[in-house]
Amino acid sequence: MRLLLALCLTIPLSAALAQEEPEAAPEQVLLVGQRPGPGLWKVSKGDHVLWVFGTYSPLPQKMEWRSQKVEAALAQSQEYLTPPAAHANVGFFRGLTMLPSLIGVKKNPDGASLKDVVPADAYARWLPLKAKYIGENDSIERERPIFAAQTLFSAGLKQAGLTRGQAVDTKIDAIIKQHNIKVTETGIKLDMGDASGMVKDFKKSSLADTACFTSTLARLESDIDAMRVRANAWAKGDLEAIQRLSYPDQETQCDDAMLSAEFVKNRPGFQNIKERVREAWVASAEQAINTNASSFAMLRLSNIVGADSYLAALKAKGYQVDSPD
Template sequence: MRRFPKPLPSLISACAVFALLWQPLPAKAQIVPSLPAADTPPPPSRPALWKVSDADTTIWLFGTIHVLPKGGAPWLVGPVAQALQGSDTLVTEIAQADTQASAEHGASLSPGMLPAGQTLPALLGPERAGRLAATLTASGVPAAQFDAYKPWMAATALSLLPLIQRGYLTSQGVEATLENAHPQKQEALETVAFQLGLLDGLPQDAQIAWLDTVIAQYDTIGMQIAQMVNAWRAGDPDELGRLMTADMQDDPRLVETLLTRRNATWAKWIVQRLKTPGTVFVAVGAGHLAGKGSVQDDLAKDGIAVTRVQ
């Protein structure tokens, strides 16, 4: 039987647009429990930073985590802060303005909604629908909340609930912090509509199997994301790549759609951008800069040297 990717690694390594789904989730699910105070200060954060350059152009490559909890050692310090401050342009996966506009207009999530007259429980069948309803009810979410969602939308939204309940916030995410620190000039590699289209274009059997996996691993999602955040803070892209794509190799369609094809496109964008003088800070999901088939690997195929700075 084909296995499908772990819910959060595949998503966080793939698209920044999932932060939009924070908005439709019911208020009851957004209660954040109090967390015990740490006995020791957190270890320093030194997420990985790379540099691509020629005679008159410098492009920084920085991996992001789209949502983070409050607290933890500051990461926008040292070489990362210096690189951002010295850059003419900040480039992220999608633009902050695009994200905000889409969040304010719920119709932008229409690709994730089933056609009129269809429901997710009917599509899933009694057994699957029962498991989904039980998971939602245990999380304080009315089961009917997801009835109009396509399977990929349900899988995505369901995987966010444990993060919300543990205090993870898009406002604490890396992109939000970078955009607030560098408001002067920002660009984007993709659009909200494009990223939603990637998820919506997944075959239905892949979508349903993904939802099955989210339900089965629901109680471990918090641990998974904590491990990824720790690897990102430690500047360990190899471990981060392993965690984020642990099971993705079992379905080449997901690898090709969410990672491989986009990494190659971004590498070509970097090659072209090197022809324009200036300094650019490129920040994309950390999974795109980790493991085999990363953006760095594609740049190497084009003969472009990438230097690890931090």
């Protein structure tokens, strides 16, 4: 239930860098064993510091993340800022009352099949990728393109020896609990007063998710080797390689499909989500820097590298921003 609510009612946030992907030599072997990842970005004002750790996904499945520098900085901090996000919470009992309306939420309206709702050339590209990564699965042919694409991408990552990188989050959470560090939620809360109505509207409305679907196909067709290059660059902490590589990311198109859908257009609380989340994180960062001698935060690399990054916003406000050594 929570997974379906998250898929339909919260918007995953991404900031892909709009630059051409440089050619990289195929990298078939993924790094294994213990790896440190990149160093820490330092945002400071006087003697107050916010340490920022840049995360990336996907990462090698058999890699164990361990960085003494990151662990020490987090352990000595007074506050941890959660990654930016938009949260939708309907409560347990309210969620139970919504269960009947959630049935079929991933399906296309009016019983349409994937073949009916995506261009013929895109469907022709889908079939061999589905056979390679998913296999026989008739039910997925009834799902909306955005959900079918998500299932395909996850299966492709697994077969390529890549994972979403949750192990890093798990280790960070353990350090926070061990040292009893204050945790501050930096995201925004979405108004879910009409959650049942939103689900009903979503189920009967169409989504402009063809771009999401085709971008996902393109990543699996041509970007697997580049994903390995980026994953290894992150694992080794190769900042030069990290800054040189772009981050093509189908999530931007998938985000836009949700953000521009009819079921959110007439709901004021769901407008300008990306901008509001960015502003909320920057405000939380400023508060933490002003309050604590040392604070710690995690951001996706795509929110760190680039002129429109979250750290660029802090730099524009007069904070000192230093990249890892």
